[in-house]
Amino acid sequence: MAIQNTDRRNNIFLNIILIGLLTGTLDAVAALAWNYKANAGVIFEFIASGAFGKAAYAGGSTMVLWGILFHYIIAYAFTIVFYLGYPVFYKFFRNKYLIAFEYGIICWFVMNIIVIPISKIGLKPFHILPTLIGMGILIICIGLPVALFADKRRRRILAEKI
Numbered sequence: 001m002a003i004q005n006t007d008r009r010n011n012i013f014l015n016i017i018l019i020g021l022l023t024g025t026l027d028a029v030a031a032l033a034w035n036y037k038a039n040a041g042v043i044f045e046f047i048a049s050g051a052f053g054k055a056a057y058a059g060g061s062t063m064v065l066w067g068i069l070f071h072y073i074i075a076y077a078f079t080i081v082f083y084l085g086y087p088v089f090y091k092f093f094r095n096k097y098l099i100a101f102e103y104g105i106i107c108w109f110v111m112n113i114i115v116i117p118i119s120k121i122g123l124k125p126f127h128i129l130p131t132l133i134g135m136g137i138l139i140i141c142i143g144l145p146v147a148l149f150a151d152k153r154r155r156r157i158l159a160e161k162i
Contacts, residue, residue: 024075050119086150104139
């Protein structure tokens with residue numbers, strides 16, 4: 001029994017590592033596609049500017065790397081919370097697609113109402129189209145992959161109990 005619990009914990013850890021890499025990469029690709037006219041480095045300098053302020057735009061490749069690191073840290077944070085919290089969401093909504101939708105919107109609110117305003121970027125003006133696009137990106141790139149993998153795990157655990 002102890003071996004099975006260890007395997008399950010290792011599986012959860014491995015799942016989170018892989019899903020976090022997937023969600024972070026999907027979100028980064030979506031950000032680059034949405035801002036296709038901008039240099040990719042500028043996107044990650046913008047992320048780094050949350051910690052370093054305007055100096056991030058003059059920091060070159062070092063700031064791009066910081067931006068990539070911060071981007072993946074945030075993606076992993078959302079992945080961990082959602083993956084581990086999925087059973088709670090499931091109790092209320094019972095539909096993985098609805099849960100993905102809800103979680104993408106929650107991610108948008110956390111980033112745009114809490115994280116960005118307290119960073120050195122500050123509060124951004126509200127515009128409906130970018131808001132809807134941003135929510136859609138987070139629903140597809142974070143909510144959906146995590147919900148699909150977490151639901152697969154939930155079903156596997158239920159099958160083991162039978």
